[in-house]
Amino acid sequence: MNSTNQTPTILPVILAGGSGTRLWPLSRALYPKQLIRLVDRHTMLQNTILRLDGLADVGRPMVICNDEYRFMVAEQLRQIEIEPHAIILEPVGRNTAPALAVAAMRTMESGADPVLLILPADHHIQIPENFRQVVQAGVKHALDGRLITFGIVPQSPETGYGYIKMGEPLGENKEDDTAVTIAAFVEKPDLETAKQYLATKAYCWNSGMFMFRASTVLQALEAFVPDIVAACRKAVERGTADLDFFRLDKKAFSSCPGNSIDYAVMEKTDRGAMIPMEAGWNDLGSWEALWQVGEKDGMNNVVKGDVVLHDVEDSYLHAEDRLLAAVGLKDHIVVETSDAVMISPRDRVQDVKGLVDRLKAKQREETRSHKRSYRPWGTVDLLVTGARFQVNRITVKPGGALSLQKHFNRSEHWIVVRGSALVTRADEQFVLKEDSSTYISAGVAHRLENPGKIPLELIEVQTGGYIGEDDITRLEDIYGRHRENGGGE
Template sequence: MITPVIMAGGSGSRLWPLSRQLRPKQFLRLIGEGSMLQETLKRIEPLGHRSPLLICNEEHRFLAAEQVRQLGLADARILLEPEGRNTAPAIALAALQVEENDPEALLLVLAADHLILDVPQFHKSIASARELAEQGQLVTFGIVPTHAETGYGYIQRGEKRGDCGFKVECFVEKPDRITAEDYLATGDYYWNSGMFLFSAKRYLEELERFEPAIVRACRAALAGASNDLDFTRLDAEAFKTCPTDSIDFAVMERTDCASVVPLDAGWSDIGSWSTLWEVSERDALGNACHGDVVCHDSHNLLVHSDSRLVTTVGVEDLVVVETKDAVLVAHKDRVQEVKQIVARLKAEGRSEQTSHREVYRPWGVYDSIGSGDRYQVKCITVKPGAKLSVQMHHHRAEHWVVVSGTAKVTIGETTRLVAENESTYIPVGQVHALENPGKIPLELIEVQSGSYLGEDDIVRFNDLYGRC
């Protein structure tokens, strides 16, 4: 059977301000009912596969676990990379884990942030690729190009292999406009999708042949791995010795077993706001609107509103994206330059590059709704049955007012229930904990006051989520 391997890393800076370092695009709902990750997992459901294996980094672990839980995939496994080492090591980790139980198992390697509109055609291409993979081929999926795109790498096809595949003649880096037009005219080139199908054993054999140091480091990292809640944590020191390389450079460009299967299924990596506009539903004037938006005499816009009314008058070819703490206005032809804004915010140490005003935690979410020199106000929502860590703060006191639900509050040695419209106070330096013992979400307002209000002023003594 096929084991899906979902690559869920990446920061998604080109879709700022919606995509942030701590909540990148794979965890956002852009097209469809679920997030990009959830849509990827639902897309492969009919394939009759083994439990999916997700690979993500430490800071996204609870986002990934929660979104998997929402789909009811209790058997999904999540592998945490201590730090990114590109795709060749990540896939090697998956192959090593799967190979233990079934060396001939096929790995279907997918990105968590891709869009595929024609799912039945996607399944047909996987069936074609499977025949080649079972014959020992390392199969990649080549996207049938619709235009001369300069933002993607290309794959040139060679002689025919099987009923629907071809030998990979070569991989080509992102071309200039004239070269891309030549590629399109020949019909022998595909966009490089970064999706693969091959057996775990075959991939490891080829990786061992070309980059044995990667295999050695990944074996050592897994040998020292430990299980923590829903996650498998690698031996960090062993993994840090692993070379950084992509699967294309490490294996696919060097092996004589690389095959490509064409994929014409409405694929997009949604790599920019203009790309999202292209794949979104649009009105008669070409406007794609999400949220509370009113447009007057406006054409070919992408307008996304998260938290308030956004209106436009007499404009065209713009991207307007509103979140609770930032607004982007850009011409559709220059949205690739958004990453320069992100780089500037990062250089200035601004929080808008890293996280939203609304921050997700394993126990729920909090929204920083107001702040001043010595105070901060948050709206906190705790999931039923969830509990925050037992903790204390050196520099701030906290007032909690319950808006809905019931809070179980521990302050020092005393534990009591705090109901709707009731409040409690936690002095500076007092050990405390908050829990939702009920069946509905607990919502409360927290007012912090003190000389320092940073999130790093938390001393944890006990935590259900392994954060001590």
């Protein structure tokens, strides 16, 4: 990726705000599928950025995400040694049109007008070289003022995707340039209609990937949805820098109408064009999709984690926390996490969303978060909870520091099991080594830091009449979370 001060031709804009409820119980509101390792050792967000390597004249990515994901996004970029162009925080979700308006505005503030390559962070592409080739082919059309979408050449009559009907060839040489005008956008079809689309070879799946100059898309948005542009402009003008993030103004952005770039612009403009793509694309929108792209064993199973099988075939089995053993299954999905197990026939996985809706109606915490929660300084694993106590395993990365804080309703006992801890307790500071402990009384200001070079691990026992996450008053915080009293250490 371009690391010089020269403005690159292509600026990737990564949309990382979705929730992916169809992949519950792995994907949850506070830990969505784009931040999970589903296919290989990298998360989907990381793979979205890594597959750009090899594109000519491409700049550092701009990532747009939910405010609650910001530290996980920043950490995942750090892990793959990517310094982002920007991480823009949305206080609420408003779909893709407002997100792209913000991206164009922020990009053009410096006087630059690059080609924006819009990529959802939750797509899987098996042949990245084909992806890069098609993207490179779109640059000249974007520079000519076209609004490009990438259509996926369909391999089956899918009913879960919208379709785009191909128009006339856009380039003079059809063999060297596959770009076409857009004849029509079509909603998700029924199965019979999808079969007809497949047979005509005149339709592509709508991928949700786009390419256009920043000025081109902003002009189109101003022409078709000026109310969205006006609200986004206020959100940007009143936005604030927050550490390495840019935080959109909440009031202004919340007032912005929600709309997709497809409805807001692409279905109305006469400058739209599509380039078909054959790159092994899959949006991994269900457990069935993960079975399709996964590496199969001799019985056609996809197996992840500690799994033992007997007479099981054509199934997907994923174990996160415990041994998963199965006998006599065929065409099933079984997913185990530390606090939930989901079982479904493969042909019913689209109904997982309905299952999650029922859990949400019961206000089950399992729809929001895992027992492991992520902080800018490390992780917290919930081990045991009771009426007046809770036991956590806390891991603090080297150099990490919890906020200086106090609790009014609970006391805390800390036992170091690995590494060393620098503890602040009221007016004193001291170091705890392995197999040593300390006690923090309710109402006493305290802080935990890792001064060492290896991760610090400790067991925390919380006791008291109330142990909710909102019983926290931050006094100091190196991560700028002063405004967020409640919601974590």
